[in-house]
Amino acid sequence: MSYSLVELARLTATELIGDGSVTVSRLASIATADVNCISFVVSEARAEALKTSRAGAVVVPSALASEITHGLVSDDPYRTYAELSALFDPGLPFDAGIDPRACIASDAQLAGQVSVAANTVIGEGCVIGEGTVIGPNTTIYPGTQIGAHCLIAANTVLGSDGFGFAKGGNGWIKIRQLGRLVIGDDVEIGSGCTLDRGALDDTVIGHGVKLDNQVHVAHGCVIGDRTAMAGCVALAGGTVIGADVTVGGMTGFTGHLSVCDKVHIGANALVTQSIKIPGAYLGGAGGVMKAADWRRNAVRFRQLDALARRLQALEQACLK
Amino acid sequence: MSYSLVELARLTATELIGDGSVTVSRLASIATADVNCISFVVSEARAEALKTSRAGAVVVPSALASEITHGLVSDDPYRTYAELSALFDPGLPFDAGIDPRACIASDAQLAGQVSVAANTVIGEGCVIGEGTVIGPNTTIYPGTQIGAHCLIAANTVLGSDGFGFAKGGNGWIKIRQLGRLVIGDDVEIGSGCTLDRGALDDTVIGHGVKLDNQVHVAHGCVIGDRTAMAGCVALAGGTVIGADVTVGGMTGFTGHLSVCDKVHIGANALVTQSIKIPGAYLGGAGGVMKAADWRRNAVRFRQLDALARRLQALEQACLK
Amino acid sequence: MSYSLVELARLTATELIGDGSVTVSRLASIATADVNCISFVVSEARAEALKTSRAGAVVVPSALASEITHGLVSDDPYRTYAELSALFDPGLPFDAGIDPRACIASDAQLAGQVSVAANTVIGEGCVIGEGTVIGPNTTIYPGTQIGAHCLIAANTVLGSDGFGFAKGGNGWIKIRQLGRLVIGDDVEIGSGCTLDRGALDDTVIGHGVKLDNQVHVAHGCVIGDRTAMAGCVALAGGTVIGADVTVGGMTGFTGHLSVCDKVHIGANALVTQSIKIPGAYLGGAGGVMKAADWRRNAVRFRQLDALARRLQALEQACLK
Known part of the structure; x- marks a missing residue:
């Protein structure tokens, strides 16, 4: 897997600086790159790193174009780094296709190019869209719908029962969870997550949503398109999150509240009331x-x- | 799966209002119900929702009996909703019985009507009570005891080693975990939980306890009967929780402390000292x-x- | 499994008190021990417990040597307890060796005496050192390296993708995660953990590190030798933790910061800045x-x- 700079300039729609025949075979961070690597610097503030780097080529913003010998000039070096990462990716972590050790209900509907890794369990009536890739040891409860081109990592649970009980005379009476979990297209869900089915109304995950590891989404939550949540975030039941929201790690939502579009919430906060104005929010008691x-x-x-x-x-x- | 109102009144011991021959085939929330649905309103404060609902029938408290055309009057509409949810539940999420892909130690003792889903691993000497249902990809370590009529969801770990080390001259010396995990009857444990075996004395989960997803219970904890904990709660080692306690999501307990019966603790708090007086407690720094x-x-x-x-x-x- | 006190004194290099022919067959806590048990008291402050204990023998510090009839005197009774726990441990929780239901890539390299329990998935190119034991339902992504004599519990995910995205015109562009997860020797990792592979540079876990259940380690983190983290700790990307650090449960690190050696951080805190001075740190808003x-x-x-x-x-x- 090696590319000339002229190829990379074409594939990433960036401007070539220096010798286009220079060839690189790895993508590396600016501090660890060697002469066979291409690396990147995201902004002028990081220009210092160029001086000591041994990278064979570097992606830079236009303000740094004069600072490099060989490389690419991008209007967004971080996006170009993302594009390069796909070019240097050796491919799917587990073999494509349906692993024979996956346990898939006979009436589950899997579209073309779906990959299901070993030991993943897919229940009755599940529908999984084209090109979706599901990691090992994941459990997908019956009736769950997953869109196209999603990436579900390992040991995640989709569509299990929400946590619902009524008080009886003699302890708790279970409320059966009759809704579904419905996931849009282009969704990525990390490892060790738990997303519950709805109690009555479905739990809904919008298109392009990205959830990190160990995220918990309770029954009846709705997450808007392109919203991203870092590790260990937890949503109590009935939380409605808008589109283009970002949430820092370990932040919680107490449920039955809504957050509007374009809200950005920091780490380790507890959201106890609806947020109706876009912008940045923080919570918790500060650092150590x-x-x-x-x-x-x-x-x-x-x-x-x-x-x-x-x-x-x-x-x-x-x-x- | 459809019922006449007269049947539902009988099955839930409620009072019929309107035409008993009206038939409903689904249970739905008041906002999304259509004419084929039965829904519910829990209190007079929600009476407004009745005006716009298209539900064919509604369960209401007696104060709202005059506001509905067809439906049921209940002294606790939320409990009646729980009872209805069982009537409209299509059944077990995974097939009843022992899935052939479950891995069960030959000397594990499973009582009648136990269900074990695919890829669940049950270690040596485990004892599992009548009617207990265990989801896929769950791991039950050797010697764990589980009572009757429990519901264990997917990808949960029961009875793994507690976190115990002594300082040696050259790093940590592992303390082998010689106690068991003992779980009572009618316990529900969500997905992605981890409940550790005891170091010496057993970890004990009382009857009727309900744990949401991603709850962590360390070694030697004791949880009293009917106590309920929301998602991502964590108990450090030796925490002793009384009966009829409720704990909000993401709350932690620092261990080697006790909480008396009938304590109700909010979300995202840290309990660092014993609580000896029943009542409501909160912690953390407030919202965002x-x-x-x-x-x-x-x-x-x-x-x-x-x-x-x-x-x-x-x-x-x-x-x- | 029973030992005379003279044997135990020899095996734990402690001083015998009383009759060396006294035999014990179990290790128990001081409150629950009976005449067939050996127990321990870690310090003079706990001397009271000796008066009511029915233990057949007790490990005590030298200050309490005169208080016991039969037992062992240790310069560190807690360490001696750890050593005794190994003597009374009936052995591996799941059978030693490679379970035939484990799914191991043909080119994975497993050293001698490695144990892999049922349903664990080990990807291509993984390298696992001598004597390492891996629990059931665990997923190890391709290319992960694990040292010798490690203990990985159940349902843990090692080496899954880090959470990296760049903004594109039309949603998020995934940054492929090209680094590895590299784990040292003598590492213990609990159940339900998620440790991500690096984005470019590897995620690195030092020798002798101990992680409790449900710990989350994001891409590019580095954890120093012998550092121990309690349950539900989460490290955001690029967190660098020194050696001999301890972290209380549920504490988070916001990423791209470093913590020096010999720092001790309490439970439920959020570390938002680098810590450069060894010592004890706390955070959060206090108890309930x-x-x-x-x-x-x-x-x-x-x-x-x-x-x-x-x-x-x-x-x-x-x-x-």
Whole structure:
């Protein structure tokens, strides 16, 4: 797998700098690249790295075009890096096609070019779109619908029961989960995720949604197109997330609330109310501190309302 | 699967309103129900939804009996909804019985009517009670005991090693985990959970306990009867939780502490000390804010003790 | 499996107290031990437990040597407990060797004494060192390298794709993940973990690292030797953790930061900046409170910057 720079310029629609016959056989980070590698620098702020890099060729923004001997000029070097990564990818992690050790219900409908790796279980009535690739040891409950060109990693569970119980006289009465899980096209779902079927209405994952590992989506959630969620995010039941939303890792949603389009939420926050205005949001208590400092401050958090009332009393006494 | 209202009134011990020969074939939410559906409204506060619903029949509390044409009056419409969900459930998600692709140790003891789905691994000496259903790709370590009528979803791990190490001169020395995991009757455990065996004393899950997806229970924990935990809750080693406790999603317990019966803890909290008084508890730093607001406030959290001391000094200067 | 105290003193290099011919057949906690058991007390502070214990023998520190009739004196009773746990361990949880239902690529290289349990999938080009034991239903992506004497529990995913996308005109463009996951010797990884392969540079797990259940390690992370992380910890991409670090459960790292050696971080914190000084660190907002108290305090957190400014204004007015 090796390419000349003139080929790469053509394949990525970028501008060639230097000798187009220079050949590279690997894609590498700027710090570890050697003469056989192509690498990239995303912005002028990282220009310093060019000086010490041994990369044979580098993708740069136009502001850095004069700083390289051989390489490509791109209006978005990070996007060009993504395109190059496909060219240098040796291919599917597990063999294409249906592994004979996959367990697929006889009435499941799999479109053309679907790949299902070993030990994956696909239940009755599932529908899986063209070109979708499913990793090993994944479980897909009956009735789940998955669109085309999706990528589902390993050990993920799609369409299992939501968590629903009513109080009975003698413990909990299970609410049977009668809805489905419906996933759009071009969706990527990481490893170790759990996406539940709906209680009554379906759980719906839009087109182009990207979920990292260990994401949990409860019953009846709706996630809009192109929304991306980092690792360990959890959505309680009935959370409705708009399109083009991004969510940082470990953030939770308490359920039965909605988030509008184009909202960007940081890591480790808890969303307890609907968000109706696009923009950036953060939550949580901030980063770590030396243990002794944290203990002193955390104790005050428990007194915060009392402190605020004391401040108010003092203002009234002193500023009248 | 269709029922007349007179049948449903009998099966759910509710009072019939309107024409008992009206037939419904689906259970649906009030907003999406059509004329073939039965739906429900849990309280007077939701009466508005009745006006626009196209449901053929509705379960309502007695206060709303006069607002419907056909339906059922229940003293607890949510419980009646749970009962109806069982009537409209097409059945087990995977075929009943022992899937031939399950891997079951020859000396494991499975009672009658146990279902084990494909690729589930059940180790030596496991004991599984009558009517328990186990989903695909689940792993049950040797010696684990599971009661009757439990429901274990997919890709869950029961009875794996707890996390125990002693410091040696040259790194960590593993503490072998010699206890078991013992699970009561009528327990439901979601997908992607991990419940560890005990180090010495068993990990014990009481009767009627309900655990959502991705819950983690460390070695030596004890969870009391009918306690319910939402998704991604984590219990560190030796946590003892009482009966009839509810825990919101993503909440953690730091271990070697106890929580008494009838405690209700919110989402995304960290329980660091024993709770000895029943009631509702919350933790964490509150919801999300606009990023700029959050940054301003979070920086003050790091100064909180200093702020409190300044307030105290000011009180002494001004209020003497 | 029974031992005389004289044997146990020799095997654990401890000092015998009392009758060396006393025989014990189980290891138990001090509260539940009976006359056939050996138990342990880690420090003088726990001496009280000796009075009521029915243990046949006890491991104690030298300060408690005079308090026991039969037992062992150790300079580190907890380490001796770890050593005893190995002596009383009935052995591997699943049969040693390669289970015929494991799915192993023909070109994967497995050293001697490797155990692979049922339904585990090992991809092309994987290399697994001597004596490593891998639990059921685990997925190991192609190209992953695992050292010698590792213990990988069940339903864990090693080497799946990292979460990398560039913005395209029409949604996200996947960045193919071309690096590997490389794991050292003597590593233990719990159940339900997800460790991603690198985007370009490898994800690297050092020797003697211990990860509890449901830990998530994103692409390009590096974890130093002997570092231990409790359940549900998550590392975003490019996090570099030093050696001999400990991390409490549910703590997150926002990525592209580094933590030096010998740092100890508490539970449920979010590390957002590099830590360059060894020591103990904590984060989060503290423990839970009665719900009404928490609501009052949490609302003030949202006003914290305003409160601090009011305090400053008051100081200027009153203390000039």
